Amino acid sequence: MRSLYGFGDSYTQGHFLNDTFKPFIQWKEYIGKELPPVWIDILGNKLDMNVKNYGSAGSSNQEIFHTFIQNCNEIKKDDIVIINWTYIDRFRWAAMPPFTPPNTAFPFWKKISSSTLNDKDIKEQTRIDIIQNRVSYDLYVEEVYDYQKIIDLLSKSIGFDVYYWSADPSIIYSLSKEILNQKKYIINDLIIFNDEKYIGAGGYFFETISHHGGKTVQEETNYECTDNHLGESGHRVQSELFYNYIKK
């Protein structure tokens, strides 16, 4: 059976791999039943492929790329790989003793972003300086395209299909239309640009999902739940758009 691989952050990990995340617990209590399936599981089912989901919430692009490297030996001809790039401000930082949390295998990478507060492993000013540097210049976006070059070559030489999408509008969706219009950029033909109706933290990709009827957890629960990841309809719409694109 062929495999469908997912690499990315929480938008790929979904709501099943971490049952300690409070907003997902709140959502489960609100709907009073098991949480709905994640887009990659619906897609795998529709494509009749075995799903291997390596998404990890809070990951930076470096980490997503490294997770790909750690697992690329198992990817075979005719498999499908979908990589979700994330927000450019995120980076990884080596955790140094003595601040390692108990029960954590040492050594480990810490996930740092604009929303990380009072982390004892990095000085606040260092965190701010690094983020400011990362968000101010396109060179960090170029790094991601360099990763893609090597992944694309591996895809070609092994014979698997690779698709990319991004939660950060500065990655992929800021490319010129000629470059964006490549098969590897999934649903590139549907992406919404500069539509004032759809302004959200998720950028253009999620505006596109919204445009097709996909809602977030917040929206589906009339804002009684705080989470702004995709809800049941959002995951369903994403999987349908991806399926239609892949089958084209």
Added chain:
Amino acid sequence: MNKLHTFGCSYTQDFIDNKIDAYIDYCNFRGGTFPLTWPEVLSSKLNFSLKNYGRGGGGNNLIFQTLCNNINEIKKDDIVIIQWTYVHRYMWVDNKKNNWSHFGAGPLNGDTAISETTHEEITFNRTHPLYVNQVYEWMKLIDTLSKSIGFEVYYWSGDRNVLYPLDEGEKKNKKYLLGDLKIPRHETIFLEIFKLGGKTIKEETNDLVNDLHFGETAHKIMGDLFFDHIKNYNTKII
């Protein structure tokens, strides 16, 4: 004609591509010519054309990014040599020039692209072994590509923290250039080059040019040693 692709820092970069004052002085000392670097010595012995991507002062991230950026140039039966460098080196965007600056441990010497405290914390964080493991992860991907595309890849390192701490059995893998040499702890393969008579620019110029990079003799020895290593494992090389 097959190609030799070399990646690394100043230990790999061509003299002509890196016109720092010391190299210009060295050139003048020699009567206006630069000597051959080890990639030139090696490519000539292999009868391969050479593409040298080495860049002085760059860190491992730059070396890997350069490889990614040029990966489509590498073809079946080509040879790739990657020289890793000091793990403390990192990339930072210079807001005045909007291009990459490359920093490593030590004072900033007046460079204002980054604050001293942030620079110190980044270089200290990079002493963590995770940054060495990151290099080994890249190697896994490069090895996979080498196998699927059909090029040969070899590695060596200018940083004693990278490759040298691997266990002796692992280091005997053909992909590690001169990996079978017994290098004392806290040393690199440079020690072997110097033992065999290789000299630095400083030594070759009788201290007139204060630069500790390889001079002609050291480049020649390194090119010869690398050739012997590759020939030993690659039956296509005559």
